Amino acid sequence: MGSGPKKVAMKTQFTDRALFTAVLFLSLAAAAFVLGLHQLGDDDFLWHLKTGQLILQQGVPKVDPYSFRTSGKEWIDAQWLFQVFIYSGYRVAGFRGLSVVLAGMTALLWLLLFALVRDEQARGLSFLLAMVALWTISPRLNLRPEMFTYLLTVVFLIILEQDRKRRSKFIFLLPALQALWANLEGLWPVGLVIIAAYFAEEIFFASFAKSGRFSDPASPARPQRLLLVLIVCALASVLTPYHFRGFFFPITLLRQIAGGSDFARQDIGEFYPLFSRTIQVPFIALPFLVLAIVSGLSFVLNRGRVRPSQWLLWPLFLYLSVSARRNIPFFCIYSLLVFATNFGEWLRSISRLLDSARAKFMLQIFPVAAGLGLSLFLVIANIGGKFNAWNKSFHQFGTGLQTTWYPVEASDFLKRIGWKGKIFNQMGTGGYLVWEGYPDWKIYADGRLELYGVDGIETSRFALSDYMIFSTEDLRWQFDAVLLDTRDKPVRRLIDRLLLNPAWAPVYHDRYFMVFLKDTPAQHSLVEKYGLKIRVDWR
Numbered sequence: 001m002g003s004g005p006k007k008v009a010m011k012t013q014f015t016d017r018a019l020f021t022a023v024l025f026l027s028l029a030a031a032a033f034v035l036g037l038h039q040l041g042d043d044d045f046l047w048h049l050k051t052g053q054l055i056l057q058q059g060v061p062k063v064d065p066y067s068f069r070t071s072g073k074e075w076i077d078a079q080w081l082f083q084v085f086i087y088s089g090y091r092v093a094g095f096r097g098l099s100v101v102l103a104g105m106t107a108l109l110w111l112l113l114f115a116l117v118r119d120e121q122a123r124g125l126s127f128l129l130a131m132v133a134l135w136t137i138s139p140r141l142n143l144r145p146e147m148f149t150y151l152l153t154v155v156f157l158i159i160l161e162q163d164r165k166r167r168s169k170f171i172f173l174l175p176a177l178q179a180l181w182a183n184l185e186g187l188w189p190v191g192l193v194i195i196a197a198y199f200a201e202e203i204f205f206a207s208f209a210k211s212g213r214f215s216d217p218a219s220p221a222r223p224q225r226l227l228l229v230l231i232v233c234a235l236a237s238v239l240t241p242y243h244f245r246g247f248f249f250p251i252t253l254l255r256q257i258a259g260g261s262d263f264a265r266q267d268i269g270e271f272y273p274l275f276s277r278t279i280q281v282p283f284i285a286l287p288f289l290v291l292a293i294v295s296g297l298s299f300v301l302n303r304g305r306v307r308p309s310q311w312l313l314w315p316l317f318l319y320l321s322v323s324a325r326r327n328i329p330f331f332c333i334y335s336l337l338v339f340a341t342n343f344g345e346w347l348r349s350i351s352r353l354l355d356s357a358r359a360k361f362m363l364q365i366f367p368v369a370a371g372l373g374l375s376l377f378l379v380i381a382n383i384g385g386k387f388n389a390w391n392k393s394f395h396q397f398g399t400g401l402q403t404t405w406y407p408v409e410a411s412d413f414l415k416r417i418g419w420k421g422k423i424f425n426q427m428g429t430g431g432y433l434v435w436e437g438y439p440d441w442k443i444y445a446d447g448r449l450e451l452y453g454v455d456g457i458e459t460s461r462f463a464l465s466d467y468m469i470f471s472t473e474d475l476r477w478q479f480d481a482v483l484l485d486t487r488d489k490p491v492r493r494l495i496d497r498l499l500l501n502p503a504w505a506p507v508y509h510d511r512y513f514m515v516f517l518k519d520t521p522a523q524h525s526l527v528e529k530y531g532l533k534i535r536v537d538w539r
Contacts, residue, residue, distance in 0.1 A: 076245060
């Protein structure tokens, strides 16, 4: 008779926990969806989209089709499958639909991330820190191949963490996922690094299993199993259209960046160090420091239980994130796992002290309330346009193409007059010119560092402000047109010189962009018809 009320109480408690967990998941998903829902304005997005179209029409590219500087040069397009994915989405739903796809991928990422770190003891604090991580990663939420890398990073960690607790055949999904990763984005070696760290952990615990000095409460160590998975994953990484050349491509690119000048680390935004005196983003640096400090302190709390994989990966991802802002998401994702693991273990070790109402408030109710408040702040600030100004991403909430980033009307003018040829442009406009003008237009620069090299990108930048370098490049490549974004202040010096040069005629000018045509015999009739008398005041 007495068991009835007890069963009802247990069922009610289970239902309450399930409802509580569902609220946390939905809150995270909603906040992530809103922060991922913005107009598409990334510099590289449109050349990715055009390449997806070309792949469906002609197959995976082997040489560069877009730039006259690298025409015919081998191009290892490590993102080819991502490009097919987004172009297929574009054909179905257009730019507005792709904005929704990005928002959906962001929500899915945070659902998977919270599933990874949802420890029964630490879920309130994990929920709050997941919101902090969303805040920190927000500038990197673009429809770029890295979104798949973030998703696959979390999936790899979920499979490996679950396999530690209970061996399962899901671990053998990793080679297939690794092959998929190698065709989606050039950062696929991250998957091998993560598996290698878990393999090192298995060796560590296997070595000390007999002595009992270090014990692992998870499943018995089986390093041979993970070694097999690691080897098969490495072999799976070769399964791309570029085979072994594609396999070694990330190493080549890393050597190119590390061995070149400091330009990439000083001028290309995503390679810029997080803590920099030149470009400071305290709005992002502050939550990053919170994650670093909290996850770092969790090692101290759980110092009795050693996790070698965490001691390897946590400092590695911290170093990479501090060195270059593009790597921040890796540390944010992994710091949450470190915190949830260490803090959860520590709480279980002092479980007898957690029965008080005050302890429950501090560990569950207060963090959840703070997380919900932060979620509300992120959503309201993002919809109102403030948030993306504070984090300097300048995303525009909504759907579609963020046209203010691109030379839309200037490109329309060139198409309207039937112009074809080689165009000198800024790196940031290259993607749009490829999307709108290929194959009639050949561009000078875009964001494909692997093709131009650090030195080539550096020359591109200096040619925008130094007229002598521009003239040298013009002599070498014989530009037919120049299209410049006047919002880039150093470029204004080049515009002033071009206005004084009779060989160049301004033919188009709007609020942001200016177009010049070279007065050659082939283009003289266009210059005569569309030439403008322009005087500019940069004040």
